[in-house]
Structures are given as C-alpha cells and as structure tokens.
Amino acid sequence: MPTPLEFKGQTASEGFAAGPLWMARNEAKLSYQPKDTCEADQQALIDAITQASARTTELIAAAEGDAVDILEFQLAMLEDDTFSSSACDLIEAGLNADVAWREVLDAEIAGYESSDDDYFRARAVDLQDLRDRVLAALTGTDMQTIPQGAIYLADDIAPSLFLSHDWTGGGIALRDGSVTGHVAMLARQRGIPAIVGLGAFESPEAASALLDGDRQSLILAPSEDLISQFKLARQQFSETRKNAEKFADKPARTADGTAIRILVNIADPAEVETIPVTHVDGVGLMRTEFLFALATGLPGEEVQYLAYKKVLDWSAGKPVTIRTVDAGGDKPVDGFTETETNPFLGVRGIRLALKNPEIFRVQIRALLRAAVHGQLKVMLPMVSVPQELDEAILLFEAEAASLAGVGIVHRMPEIGIMVEVPSVAILPDRFCRAAFFSIGSNDLTQYVLAAARDNGQLAYLAKADDPAVLALIGKVAEYGARQGVDVSLCGDAGSDTSVIEKLLATGLTSLSVAASRIGLVKSEIAQIDLRKMP
Structure with a gap:
C-alpha cells in the first residue's frame, strides 16, 4: 500500500470531499x-x-x-x-x-x-x-473539462472555470490561492469544499484523495484509518450544518435569554442578493475597497451612490454600516495610495482619505445622497486620535451644506469609528464624538501583539482570544454600556465559533459575521450561558 501523504493549507470553504485527484492542464x-x-x-x-x-x-x-x-x-x-x-x-x-x-x-x-x-x-x-x-x-483551444466528483488541484483557479463546472461531490485544492479570493468566496456561497495555500508538491494524476476542511489538509493515498476518521468528521460536519440552519432565521439568544445582534459583513453589493434580510439584524460592515479596485480607475460619485443604495434598499430599514475606503497599507489603489517602507503603520485608512480630500469628498457625497434610502451608518477606518474624527465630520458637514445649496436630497448619517488601533481601545472616552464603535479584531490583534496579520510564520500570534486583546475589547464594550454608545465587532473573530464565548464574556452583545456563518454563529450562541461566565 502506498504511504499516505498529507499537505496542510488553509480552509477557504468548509467541508469534505473524497475522490480522484485531477490536476489542472498546463x-x-x-x-x-x-x-x-x-x-x-x-x-x-x-x-x-x-x-x-x-x-x-x-x-x-x-x-x-x-x-x-x-x-x-x-x-x-x-x-x-x-x-x-x-x-x-x-x-x-x-x-x-x-x-x-x-x-x-x-x-x-x-x-x-x-x-x-x-x-x-x-x-x-x-x-x-x-x-x-x-x-x-x-x-482555438477548448476550456478544460473537470471530471465530476474529482478534487481539482492547481496553483489557482479562474472564476470562469469555477462557474462552468458542476462541483457536486468534488472539491478544490490550490497550491496558492487566497481565503478572501473570489473563488473562495464563491465556494463558500455554494458550499463547495476548498483548501488553499498547500504549497508546491507533485502528485500522480487520479491519485485517491481526501479534502478535509477540519484538518485543513489534502490527503493522498489515505490509509483505512484516515478514511474512517474522515467519514466520521464528514458526518459530524453535516449534522452540525443541518442543525445550524434551524437557527439561521431565528433571533440570536444565549441559553440564559440574552439577545445578541447578528449583523452581516459584505465586500460587494451583489452579495445581498443571496442573503435573506430576515436572517440578520442589518449590515455591520460593508467594505468599499472593491469599488476603488476597479480597472476603470477611481469610482465616480454615481457609481458609489448606486452601490450604497443597492444595499440600503435590500436592508428593509435595518441599519447598514458602510466603511469609508480603507485603502493604503496592505491595500494599494492606483492613483490614490503611496509606496511606503512600513505600510501597516503608514498613510492608510482615514489618514489617506484626509490627505486626499478631493477623492474623499466624492465618497462623502455619494454616502450623503444614499443615506435617504435607509438607516445608514458611516464608519471611519484606522482612526488613531480624536482630531481625525473631527476633521472627517467637518468634511461631511461641508459636503452636506454643498448638496443643500444646489437642492440635492441627502441626509447626514451617524458617523462612528473602527476600533483597530490600541490608542482607541485604551481610552475610548477620548472619542466621545463617535456615534458608535465597531471593533476590527484583525488589525487590533496585529497591533496589540506586534504580529503582521499577513505573515504566515506569525499565525500562532494572530488570535483575537489572546487575553490582552480580549481585555481591550472588554474595555470598549464597558465604555459603550456605560455611555449608551453602540459597540459591535466586525472582524473575523466574530465568525469563529471557537472564540464567540470569550467575546460575549467581554460584554459584547453585537457581532457582524460572514454570511456563510450566520446559522453556525447563532447555533453556538444558543449554547452559551452568560450566567456561568467567571
């Protein structure tokens, strides 16, 4: 019997698949x-x-x-x-x-x-x-055809190839790829198992393979023991998902009856077409970077207005929190961002927007116009000092006055801030002009632990359940409860069922999560008894 080979990666879309390995054509x-x-x-x-x-x-x-x-x-x-x-x-x-x-x-x-x-x-x-x-x-070459039920192995996969294939019974294994890539997003939406970042390796064509989302691995020539473990994990996963779906359309409550708000994170307006508005309490984070990454250049006011309006129309009056462009640092945008030696600590987020008011004003006008279509909340990223919040509010007020002067319908939204920088979490009362706070657990964790979130070697440090990170989250939650200021968490930690109990223990009562995790998060919350928290 051949020796089993296991290659570790990252789970881009949960699930399990077993079948022959089929390698991409060169x-x-x-x-x-x-x-x-x-x-x-x-x-x-x-x-x-x-x-x-x-x-x-x-x-x-x-x-x-x-x-x-x-x-x-x-x-x-x-x-x-x-x-x-x-x-x-x-x-x-x-x-x-x-x-x-x-x-x-x-x-x-x-x-x-x-x-x-x-x-x-x-x-x-x-x-x-x-x-x-x-x-x-x-x-004159035909597009490649992937056998049904196979596990597709490639460096990466094009969206068009993904969309043209019936993945029933199969899965995707990528040597490179990204958990936030388009195909990863589509795979999660359709429930197709996908592992990315497996690294370079060679394999015989049609080798027997297992794609295991729990182990985050691709296993070739599995032993009988590994096959048995795989089948058991797959059955448990199926039962968990089936049970979670029962919670998706119900309000989130802990075992002791505490109501928890569940909002949804989106990166693209089209995502709302597949999310029942009855399953969530609104949008906790709408990223706008997708608009600024268009090949046609920086987006105009009308393009942005229509994108924001689409989500507000879908929300049926529920709150929609749209984050102003979070460019810079590790998110370059042609014609907007700068090249820096230390981008994570550079001109990014609100710093970049305030430095380029001619670009920021266009987004502000689009947001002010869109606000009349629903309950819009605007969130500023990477705020570090109160002056940045004050300057942004002045720009919003100036653009509102400009629109009023020419008779264009608009509305001033609530303006809040992301809690990503420790200076905000340590002294939240300095930011008393913020209408709300939303904790970005990814950046907050990397800054508290001095571990770049895109460095795979430091992945063991990039955990929001570190006691220091949780202490800062608790400090912000306590401030919000004391001052009557809305506090939520919109980072990846909110979608991680292994961390949710610790997050709720800090005093948080609002989480914004990935659309594919709504049922699972609500299911997990239903098992938590806050009365038993230390």
Whole structure:
C-alpha cells in the first residue's frame, strides 16, 4: 500500500470531499499560428476578445449573486479597449498577437500580485482568467473539462472555470490561492469544499484523495484509518450544518435569554442578493475597497451612490454600516495610495482619505445622497486620535451644506469609528464624538501583539482570544454600556465559533459575521450561558 501523504493549507470553504485527484492542464502549451500581416494579427486578437466577451455574457446569464458581479467586472474589462489597444500597438511593433496580449495582461497582473493584501491579489486571478480565455479563443483551444466528483488541484483557479463546472461531490485544492479570493468566496456561497495555500508538491494524476476542511489538509493515498476518521468528521460536519440552519432565521439568544445582534459583513453589493434580510439584524460592515479596485480607475460619485443604495434598499430599514475606503497599507489603489517602507503603520485608512480630500469628498457625497434610502451608518477606518474624527465630520458637514445649496436630497448619517488601533481601545472616552464603535479584531490583534496579520510564520500570534486583546475589547464594550454608545465587532473573530464565548464574556452583545456563518454563529450562541461566565 502506498504511504499516505498529507499537505496542510488553509480552509477557504468548509467541508469534505473524497475522490480522484485531477490536476489542472498546463495552459503554457497553447500554440498560436501567426498571421501573414500585422493587420491580420490585430484582427485575430480583436476577434478572440469578442469571442471571450460572448462567452462571458453567456456565463452572466446563467449566474447569480456574487458570480454576476465578478463576471460583469470581467466583461467591462474585456469591452474596455485599453488592453486591446496596448496589445495592438505591440503587434504593430513586431510581436505576435498571443505574445502581445500576454505581455499587456501580465504587466497588469503583476501590479495586482505585488499587493500584500488578499483582496487585491484576488483581482489578479480575474485578470489571469481574462488573459487565458482570450488566449484560448486565439489558439482555438477548448476550456478544460473537470471530471465530476474529482478534487481539482492547481496553483489557482479562474472564476470562469469555477462557474462552468458542476462541483457536486468534488472539491478544490490550490497550491496558492487566497481565503478572501473570489473563488473562495464563491465556494463558500455554494458550499463547495476548498483548501488553499498547500504549497508546491507533485502528485500522480487520479491519485485517491481526501479534502478535509477540519484538518485543513489534502490527503493522498489515505490509509483505512484516515478514511474512517474522515467519514466520521464528514458526518459530524453535516449534522452540525443541518442543525445550524434551524437557527439561521431565528433571533440570536444565549441559553440564559440574552439577545445578541447578528449583523452581516459584505465586500460587494451583489452579495445581498443571496442573503435573506430576515436572517440578520442589518449590515455591520460593508467594505468599499472593491469599488476603488476597479480597472476603470477611481469610482465616480454615481457609481458609489448606486452601490450604497443597492444595499440600503435590500436592508428593509435595518441599519447598514458602510466603511469609508480603507485603502493604503496592505491595500494599494492606483492613483490614490503611496509606496511606503512600513505600510501597516503608514498613510492608510482615514489618514489617506484626509490627505486626499478631493477623492474623499466624492465618497462623502455619494454616502450623503444614499443615506435617504435607509438607516445608514458611516464608519471611519484606522482612526488613531480624536482630531481625525473631527476633521472627517467637518468634511461631511461641508459636503452636506454643498448638496443643500444646489437642492440635492441627502441626509447626514451617524458617523462612528473602527476600533483597530490600541490608542482607541485604551481610552475610548477620548472619542466621545463617535456615534458608535465597531471593533476590527484583525488589525487590533496585529497591533496589540506586534504580529503582521499577513505573515504566515506569525499565525500562532494572530488570535483575537489572546487575553490582552480580549481585555481591550472588554474595555470598549464597558465604555459603550456605560455611555449608551453602540459597540459591535466586525472582524473575523466574530465568525469563529471557537472564540464567540470569550467575546460575549467581554460584554459584547453585537457581532457582524460572514454570511456563510450566520446559522453556525447563532447555533453556538444558543449554547452559551452568560450566567456561568467567571
């Protein structure tokens, strides 16, 4: 019997899959036959882009939720002549059509891949997807077909390939990838098991494999004992998920009857299309970085207004907390952010917004206009001193006066702050002008423990249940209760069922969680008795 091999990664989408391993085809083997003239090569590229656009339109028609937004983003990029014009210029300079297209796209991809932030690296996969679909059309190559029930192994996977495959019984194992990437998000939405960050290794085609979300691993040639453990864990997982679904549409309450607010985190307006508004108490965090990562450049006021309005319309009057652009640091945005030697401690979040008021004012106007469509709350990221909050409020007041002056309907929303920097958590009373506080457990943990959250070697330190982090969370919760100021937590810790009891023990009564975790979080809360807390 072959010796079992186990490769550890990160669980991007929970679950279990067993089946043959199927490895991605090497697309580098695509071969293009150059045309006789430069003009013919240019036309061949234009035709290939048109074909790829048509295929993307077909996928959009069959997609829903987040998938639609991802594909529409790709279609917009295909229809924008920026890439095609640059490639045609290179063809005129003497390059073949395939080389020219690859060179233009690879340069753009490199810019996204150089980011230290998972969100922006996820956009690189979109660009790789576009590049490869056009190359496939240019060379007359069919898209690869993955056998049903197989565990797909690759460095990464394009959204279009993910969306065109029936994953029933199968799963995804990626050597690279990201837990916040688009495919990871889609996999969680559809309940497809996915492990990322497995690292480089070789494996025989069609090897028997287990994808184990609990162990965060891919197991090849498993022994009978490992198969038995896998089956038991899979059965327990299935029972847990089935039980959790019973809680999804019910109010969250602890065993002693304490009501806990459960809000939802979203990164893209399209996500609300798959979230029943009756399952949550509102949106605790809407990130706006997705708007600022568009290939078409910084978003205008109307683009932002429509995105915010979409979520407020969905919310049916429940509160929607939208965070102003949290760019900078590990989230670069072309034309906005700066290159720094120590980005986590640099010009990021509210610091960057205040330094670029001409960009910030556009977002403020969009938010003020959108506020009339629901219960909008605006949250400022990376606030460190009260002066930053004061300056932001002045900008909101100035833009509100400007809109009033020209008769544009608007409303001033509540303005609160993220609690990510220890200076806020230590002395929250300094920020008395904040209408509410929302604790960003990811950044707060990295700053308290001096451990960069994107450094895999320090993952053992990046835990929000560290006593020092919990003490600061408790300090903010106590301040909120004493002063009647709303306090919530919107970081990843709120979705981690192993940490929830400790979070509630600090005095928190409001959590904003990932959409896929709503039922599980409510189920966990129902088992907690706060009367028995020390």
